[in-house]
Amino acid sequence: MRYAAITGWGMAVPERVLTNADLERMVDTSDEWIVSRTGIRERRVVGPGDSTTSLAVAAARRAVERADLTADDLDLIIVATYTPDQFLVSQACLVQAQLGGTAGAFDLGAACSGFVYALSVGTQFVRTGCYERILVIGADTLTRLIDYTDRATCVLFGDGAGAVVLEATDQPRGLLSTVLGADGAGSEHLYIPGWATLVPESAPLVQDAPGTRPGLRMNGNEVFRFAVRVMGDAAADAVERAGLSFSDIDMLIPHQANLRIIDAAARQLDLPREKVWLNLDRYGNTSAASIPIALCEAEAAGALADGNNLVFVAFGGGLSWAAGVVRWGTEGVCRDRACWGAEAKAGADGPAA
Ligand code: UT7
Numbered sequence: 001m002r003y004a005a006i007t008g009w010g011m012a013v014p015e016r017v018l019t020n021a022d023l024e025r026m027v028d029t030s031d032e033w034i035v036s037r038t039g040i041r042e043r044r045v046v047g048p049g050d051s052t053t054s055l056a057v058a059a060a061r062r063a064v065e066r067a068d069l070t071a072d073d074l075d076l077i078i079v080a081t082y083t084p085d086q087f088l089v090s091q092a093c094l095v096q097a098q099l100g101g102t103a104g105a106f107d108l109g110a111a112c113s114g115f116v117y118a119l120s121v122g123t124q125f126v127r128t129g130c131y132e133r134i135l136v137i138g139a140d141t142l143t144r145l146i147d148y149t150d151r152a153t154c155v156l157f158g159d160g161a162g163a164v165v166l167e168a169t170d171q172p173r174g175l176l177s178t179v180l181g182a183d184g185a186g187s188e189h190l191y192i193p194g195w196a197t198l199v200p201e202s203a204p205l206v207q208d209a210p211g212t213r214p215g216l217r218m219n220g221n222e223v224f225r226f227a228v229r230v231m232g233d234a235a236a237d238a239v240e241r242a243g244l245s246f247s248d249i250d251m252l253i254p255h256q257a258n259l260r261i262i263d264a265a266a267r268q269l270d271l272p273r274e275k276v277w278l279n280l281d282r283y284g285n286t287s288a289a290s291i292p293i294a295l296c297e298a299e300a301a302g303a304l305a306d307g308n309n310l311v312f313v314a315f316g317g318g319l320s321w322a323a324g325v326v327r328w329g330t331e332g333v334c335r336d337r338a339c340w341g342a343e344a345k346a347g348a349d350g351p352a353a
């Protein structure tokens with residue numbers, strides 16, 4: 001059996017901090033309201049020198065270095081984002097332009113569920129034997145599309161990027177189960193209008209009145225209800241599909257959107273708070289970046305041990321959801337470049353039967 005172990009990881013967030021006290025001066029809100037309804041205290045916000053590219057590249061460099069690889073070693077780069085710096089070319093190609101190498105590169109759009117979707121796609125490429133070393137990035141700079149006169153959304157989001165490197169192993173490591181779901185009928189509850197809907201009805205594109213900017217639109221209550229419904233179910237399904245029980249789970253690493261939503265998911269898995277990794281108080285909701293950032297911080301804090309079973313679970317625009325059990329550790333990964341030729345040969349496309 002082939003698996004796709006996580007052998008490298010890295011994160012990057014902008015330096016600029018936007019606190020709840022800052023927001024109190026910008027809109028009619030309070031630290032007390034934000035903390036009690038969401039758990040968020042501050043978030044990182046892109047400055048003039050930052051972009052989705054700069055954050056994704058910084059996270060990717062750390063992940064590739066941690067895996068003791070170079071960009072030339074990579075077979076594929078997948079970037080989960082819905083805030084790319086350009087429509088053409090892909091965010092993944094913009095990242096590769098700075099990293100180097102000639103790996104295949106493409107973007108994946110599943111909003112805040114994007115990183116878990118991308119992790120599952122990358123894992124399939126490794127498990128089928130098609131590729132050996134894959135870089136998966138979750139990166140978003142949503143604050144560029146937030147209306148800072150709308151208190152219902154501007155308190156929630158922050159910017160950042162996180163990346164992991166996947167490498168083939170014959171031991172059960174990396175993503176062991178996958179649950180992907182979407183309910184397109186709920187797309188009206190969380191979206192960013194595109195050119196087709198904006199141009200005919202509202203040129204010039206950027207207007208000053210709240211709600212008319214080409215930014216994020218959200219029905220928070222609907223998204224909240226949806227999230228509470230799917231997060232726990234998806235996580236429980238992922239545990240079952242991995243052939244495990246809740247007592248086998250060492251850590252829940254959830255999408256960091258709202259503490260009340262995370263608590264509901266943890267209750268369903270019967271997990272105490274100390275088994276749930278939380279950092280939304282410092283970063284808010286960083287969309288596709290939130291799970292890989294949380295993973296990096298959990299590792300840096302010494303909270304992850306070889307063989308630990310982690311549950312990743314996310315929800316977001318689509319409406320979409322995604323979950324999986326990840327077994328931490330790099331057992332069975334060939335760190336000796338001399339064996340790569342044989343690995344590649346074993347994984348190469350064979351002749352049609
Ligand atoms: O990755 C997915 C991204 N989206 C999400 O995660 C959003 C999911 N939804 C949520 O997290 C919650 O629905 C929110 C945090 C957005 C809102 O919390 P809530 O408990 O559902 O509050 P609410 O929308 O029902 O609003 C309650 C009150 C309202 O006032 P009235 O009508 O009761 O007088 C709002 O106008 O709170 C008011 N309110 C605020 N007050 C102070 C809404 N936003 C704010 C604010 N500060 N920032």
